[in-house]
Amino acid sequence: MLAALYPCPAMPIQAIAFDLDGTLIDSVHDLARAANLARADAGLAPLEVDAVASYVGDGAASLVARTLADDHHAEFTGSELQRAAMGNFDRHYKAGLKIATEFYPQVQHTLAELHAAGYPLAIVTNKPERYTLPLLELLGIHERFDCVVAGDTLPQKKPAAEPLLHAAAALNVPAQALLMVGDSKNDLLAARAAGSPVVMVDYGYGENVAALGADALISAFDELPAVLAALNTTV
Template sequence: MVKHMTMTHFKPRLIVFDLDGTLVDSSPDIAIAINQMLSELNQATYSEQEIKQWLGFGATKLINCALTGELEPKIEPANLRQAMRLYFNFYSANICVNSQLYAGAKEGLEQLKLAGIKLACVTNKPALLTLPLLTEIGIKDYFQFIASGDTFQRMKPDPLPLLEAAKAIAVDPEQALMVGDSINDIQAGKNAGFKTAIVPYGYIGKYSIDELGADYQINTIEHLAKLVC
């Protein structure tokens, strides 16, 4: 059973946030770009809700899922490279049209920053999409460290980007918290030796909150700030 976080449990010096599904609801713009890609390839399109279940695993898997209609594609589609080019073109041109910060996200980041807690953003989104989204939605400057899915050789659930964040900010993993919405976030945090917190919204996929095995559950980022500041 996931514990609701309380002030007595843990006081992190570093908090690492996932991006899509944790800070930003980007699924509307992603779904539009995926369906534009599929239409260009003369393939069937999907609802935003269907596309949401494929989010959080990086762009390559997202596009694989869209091309095959499978959550765990067994064969790489022959037109994957063409599809990726189309998707990046469509999405990068409209990266923050319908995307929105989740309630309390910016307020929480502001409170955490003012309290002197170091903040990082680690996402599986490619860098060419991560930085424009963070900039356009107005939260890039809150982070002392940003890592995308292609920043290092491995991405979440591998612990490497989280450990690099802790190293860059000179914080021991035991003093860090990973906040996310998916199995990749929680596994990455645990693999890195971080405490982990799950938000009850976002792109949780096929899992229940309890199945993800996070140490804590928070309601919003602003809620987190009130607990640890």
């Protein structure tokens, strides 16, 4: 259900930017598979899927570092082991971007509805471009998006404001009129830094999202059109 609204946006919403993993798609099983294969390459035991899910959100390099930190601690960072693990993860993940990855319920229908309503749509993710663009193709939704900002498109990534500011410029709308939809603290912080309104989903990989103070909180993706209507009537 649509949660109570927080401070209203500064102007009507003209475009929407979406996080990818944990918001549009559930990719954790493929991420965990690649991470655990990389761990096996290093002679390490597999991690639980929930543990890998808790490491998602800051990009692939951070994910790989976190999956090995308990075994290698400080000496891991910047080491040859880190570079080898990243290379192995990259190889394994590229080989199976969409083995188990699937849309959350009602995502495809709702994206089509928003696209038909004339909203320009963007992806703003910390996932590297080498994974993001092929995955959007495999999912069959790449044509829905007028702009894709990946984790390495710019020198900065979420929680910095620049990815959202870049998306707003590409969509030719003010940042204050670009709604960010995500599942993590990075999404909220990026939106606040850019001056953009933000809606959080509570079904993704982020923790305690209800306490972050988003403009709205939803539990199902098809609640988003009602959120747009509610936010725009409060302007």
